[in-house]
Amino acid sequence: xLGRVADVPEPAxxxxxxxxxxxxxxxxxVDGISFELSRGEAFGFLGPNGAGKSxxxxxxxxxxxxxxxxxxxxxxxxxxxxxxxRARLGVVPQEDRLDEELxxxxxxxxxxxxFGLSKAIIADRTDRLLDFVQLSERGGDQVEPLSGGMKRRxxxxxxxxxxxxxxxxxxxxxxxxxxxxxxxxxxxFRLKQQGVTLILTTHYMDEAEQxxxxxxVMDRGKIAAEGSPRELIDTYxxxxxLELRFAPDEHEHAAEVVAGTKADRMxxxxxxxxxxxxxxxxxLLQVRSLGLEPLASLVRRSTLEDVxxxxxxxxxxxx
Amino acid sequence: MTAVAEAGARASVAGPxxxxxxxxxxxxxxxxxxxxxxxxxxxxxxxLFLGALGLGLGSLVDKHGTARLGGLSYxxxxxxxxxxxxxxxxxxxxxxxxxxxxxxxxxxxxxxxxTPLRPADIYRGHLMFTTMRLIMNMVIFLAIMAAFGVVRSPxxxxxxxxxxxxxxxxxAPLDAFAVTREKNDQAFNVIxxxxxxxxxxxxxxxxxxxxxxxxxxxxAYATPLWHGVALxxxxxxGAPDLLGAIGNLGxxxxxxxxxxxxxxxxxxxxxxx
Numbered sequence: 001x002l003g004r005v006a007d008v009p010e011p012a013x014x015x016x017x018x019x020x021x022x023x024x025x026x027x028x029x030v031d032g033i034s035f036e037l038s039r040g041e042a043f044g045f046l047g048p049n050g051a052g053k054s055x056x057x058x059x060x061x062x063x064x065x066x067x068x069x070x071x072x073x074x075x076x077x078x079x080x081x082x083x084x085x086r087a088r089l090g091v092v093p094q095e096d097r098l099d100e101e102l103x104x105x106x107x108x109x110x111x112x113x114x115f116g117l118s119k120a121i122i123a124d125r126t127d128r129l130l131d132f133v134q135l136s137e138r139g140g141d142q143v144e145p146l147s148g149g150m151k152r153r154x155x156x157x158x159x160x161x162x163x164x165x166x167x168x169x170x171x172x173x174x175x176x177x178x179x180x181x182x183x184x185x186x187x188x189f190r191l192k193q194q195g196v197t198l199i200l201t202t203h204y205m206d207e208a209e210q211x212x213x214x215x216x217v218m219d220r221g222k223i224a225a226e227g228s229p230r231e232l233i234d235t236y237x238x239x240x241x242l243e244l245r246f247a248p249d250e251h252e253h254a255a256e257v258v259a260g261t262k263a264d265r266m267x268x269x270x271x272x273x274x275x276x277x278x279x280x281x282x283x284l285l286q287v288r289s290l291g292l293e294p295l296a297s298l299v300r301r302s303t304l305e306d307v308x309x310x311x312x313x314x315x316x317x318x319x
Numbered sequence: 320m321t322a323v324a325e326a327g328a329r330a331s332v333a334g335p336x337x338x339x340x341x342x343x344x345x346x347x348x349x350x351x352x353x354x355x356x357x358x359x360x361x362x363x364x365x366x367l368f369l370g371a372l373g374l375g376l377g378s379l380v381d382k383h384g385t386a387r388l389g390g391l392s393y394x395x396x397x398x399x400x401x402x403x404x405x406x407x408x409x410x411x412x413x414x415x416x417x418x419x420x421x422x423x424x425x426x427x428x429x430x431x432x433x434t435p436l437r438p439a440d441i442y443r444g445h446l447m448f449t450t451m452r453l454i455m456n457m458v459i460f461l462a463i464m465a466a467f468g469v470v471r472s473p474x475x476x477x478x479x480x481x482x483x484x485x486x487x488x489x490x491a492p493l494d495a496f497a498v499t500r501e502k503n504d505q506a507f508n509v510i511x512x513x514x515x516x517x518x519x520x521x522x523x524x525x526x527x528x529x530x531x532x533x534x535x536x537x538x539a540y541a542t543p544l545w546h547g548v549a550l551x552x553x554x555x556x557g558a559p560d561l562l563g564a565i566g567n568l569g570x571x572x573x574x575x576x577x578x579x580x581x582x583x584x585x586x587x588x589x590x591x592x
Binding site: 024058061063064065082083084086087088089091093095097098099100101102106109110111113114115116117118119120121162163 | 434
């Protein structure tokens, strides 16, 4: 319904970046990254704050000229053909940037007019889009008093007014409460099902796992790894993780003892010990057999968080 | 849904004029909410100034002889110059804070920059709206002048576009400057105190520049407001001196044109980081 039906054959690769670099003065925000995005994919940049994700998104959004490398979007050059590319992009910025004093419908009208769409077309699409983001009843309301989740959904509706070829979402659920996040995820998942090509940045591993077919893990301006969430976990982590928590005064001693168990890898965090193993329950038995009794233990599947920890030695939220 | 060939169904890129018009629409849609209040102040401002200064202060001035005002009553002297000065005020009001708000507080500029619009289109769209506001206010000002009985020549109708151009000559550089402000709006106070207020007071609006000490007069002649004030005042007395008028208009047009080039650069630098 919302995906644009192309009447001209398009190249399958929508975004191609080679050694893409962005510098601000002496600071290198994006340090020679290469990736490709194909039509219909949901592609993610996962990394902590300051990893260079937003800078990359701004370059793809043609509002930030690359400092080096090659970037082609929809077969065009972002610097010389920015307006033509942007005509076919949808952008959901982290800050929403809605016209808060205007009504919900006026927001879509103004934005649609930026794209040169006729009023009749905008009105028609507005009905469908507001229905899609569950804001039909709020059409005539001013935006300012709406909740954060509603505003984000409106921003998503607004970004779809031109039926974009690619939808760019920068941290789509940052700052939302858990319930609102799930509603946004549900809508984005539906878009994905409809074949809309998504690029998103996130520092939430659960968001990346739920929404991305393929993702790159970014750290300090570079790509640390690339693959589907499953592949990344299989490659960089074990099937299960045993989390152990000890009393603070035992923590250090326990870490030394646990190091003697048969695990693929161990991470000692400030408050927990993570054991990367194929069988978490078996590992826990082994820990107990060494005479240790953790205050709490948890066996769970590996996540992208573990992949990130393995690749960078830091946790995602540490930045 | 099939691919529709219907006009306006596909996002499109237009020429500079068409794209600027799209940016202009944002201001129009927002203005629909606030136009009433703005009309009141557009009416009230000239009435207060012409009443208090033109009539009130003017009655004192007129008692002391008006030879230096060219034999005019003070009200008749003041009104056309004040029209140009009020164009400057309108331009300042539609430029500094609205630009800062659009780029910093609301980020409407950045929202527009994510669409086919280019920074230059966003800049020109804002200037188009300021021009519209100037036209409205100057027409109102002329009507109030007529109500006060001080429109002395049909040439004064040409004072409207002259005052509008004066306003644009202020708005274009002020927009270009305001968009460069990253952190705060402190610089605006400096502009008000050391730019706009001295210009307002000393550019010949309230008394002829010839009353100033000789050494400082060239400064007054160099300010854009003086050119607007002088030409508006001349138009109210009949056909202007052609060469002088070309000089005034040329100065204002050149200032506007050069500022617009600068604004395209400053807008791009701010919006394409």
